[in-house]
Amino acid sequence: MISRPIREGFRGVGRHWAMAISAAIAVTVTLIIISIFLIFTFHLQKFTRSFEQQLHIYASVDYDYESAEKEEKIKEQISEISGVADIVYHDKDEEYQYYLDHYKDERVREFMTTYSAGVNPMHDAFYVEAAQGSQIKDIADQVKEIEGVFEVTYGGQSTVDIVRVLENVRKFGAILVAALSLLAIFLIQNTIKLTISAREDEIRIMRNVGATNGFIRAPFVWEGIIIGFLGALLPIGLTYWVYQLSYEASGGVIFSQMFQMEAPFPFLYYLCGILLLVGIIVGLLGSWFSVNKQLRWRR
Amino acid sequence: MIECTHVYKRYKSGTNALYDINMKVEQGEFVYIIGPTGSGKSTLIKLLDGEEAPTKGDVKVVGINVGKLKAGQIPIYRRNIGVVFQDYRLLPTKTVFENISYALEVINMRKAQVKKRTNEVMEVVSLIDKGNSFPKELSGGQQQRVAIARAIANRPKVLIADEPTGNLDPGKSDEIMDLLEKINDAYGTTILMVTHDLTLVNKHRKRTIVLEHGHIVADLPEGGYVRHDQ
Secondary structure (H helix, E strand, O other): OOHHHHHHHHHHHHHOHHHHHHHHHHHHHHHHHHHHHHHHHHHHHHHHHHHHHOOEEEEEEOHHHOOHHHHHHHHHHHHOOOOEEEEEEEOHHHHHHHHHHHOOOHHHHHHHHOOOOOOOOOOOEEEEEEOOHHHHHHHHHHHHOOOOEEEEEOOHHHHHHHHHHHHHHHHHHHHHHHHHHHHHHHHHHHHHHHHHHOOHHHHHHHHHOOOOHHHHHHHHHHHHHHHHHHHHHHHHHHHHHHHHHHHHHHOOEEOEEEEEOOOHHHHHHHHHHHHHHHHHHHHHHHHHHHHHHHHOOOO | OEEEEEEEEEOOOOOEEEEEEEEEEOOOOEEEEEOOOOOOHHHHHHHHOOOOOOOEEEEEEOOEEHHHOOHHHHHHHHOOEEEEEOOOOOOOOOOHHHHHHHHHHOOOOOHHHHHHHHHHHHHHOOOHHHOOOOHHHOOHHHHHHHHHHHHHOOOOOEEEEEOOOOOOOHHHHHHHHHHHHHHHHHHOOEEEEEEOOHHHHHHOOOEEEEEEOOEEEEEEOOOOOOOOOO
């Protein structure tokens, strides 16, 4: 009994192939757009997150507290602050080396090396990573209050502003994809609705010979699923091929090392899975609602 | 088999289509419903096949009070009756065989049984060689035969025919009438046929109920001649 609707669904697609193709094209076009925006938004999230992860709160330790025991206590207190994702400890030698390594300016290097004769002006320090960029200021303020912390820097208001902008960019991207998906569903549903409306008579005849609503609906729903599936094939193929090609051509790097593309696998498997699922679900819902509209009648 | 008791039908638009209809059709009878356009013939058919509910009164077919059925029960009720329409109402994308077997599939008949019964009724309507044809490949008369085959496939006790010869020339109309008479005789199927073709009515004489302005104005016994003013 289950095989009948599936068989009838395939038969329906075959016998109404022109309408099925037009509906499948609508699915294809919208899924291609969704695919582009999904890749774009995913990478936008990835870039902004990786940028945020590079933002650290620098907390230097007062010279008077530079002992293993006291520093352990400070670390403990920092780790208790909510939103702290990671704490990395650098002793003053590591800090000194860091400055030497990172300052290319000869004058700074020269100035720093004057201390190399046994006196290190640097402080031991903690690099605190926030779970979310938006928490940086709050965490920094709380770290500042801990006894033994000499100085706290995190880039100040400009960092907070950048984080806020990035957050908005992420939100905007997610809203865009959601809105686009809804629009796609609406467009596809409308196309499927048109193909089913054209078969209003067919549905009426089925009712005339005693078919129940469920009996009439099932093959139409399968038709929608098949159309959604067929419509998703091209976007899946294109996404798979174009993404892999761009990854290979760019070496996975966009503009700079900071902006890296997601490795094709398993990313493409998930993405293609999502596209297939969206196609099928939209096809199913589109036909379900359209047939239901035709089946609703009162005496 | 069919019983209408004090049936009234008034549409939401305010049109009064039927007034106090009382009629009884016994099992195995072949009855014509005739009358001019707007006399209420189509409304009567709609009441009998459950498309509309009466405003007042009872419409009973095969013992079921059709007017009291809920919308969801109508498809199940329709499996007890066969209906043939003037415009054939065949599924255009299904073959002759599939159109007929569809009526059997909806009642969950087993596949082998569906095949056997479909071939049987195709034989009855002399279309055994057209099983794989689509409706558009058939003549009007052949399409109506398919519609009749579909209507009798699950062996209903009642067959309602709404102007079945309306789109056919006299020769083909006679063929359809012969077929309906054959079904009436062979299976004892009660047939209620709406028509305005008086030539046909007088040629194949049956009990005839005359409707006018929503009233039954005459109920003529089988064998009588129907005048054009009736």
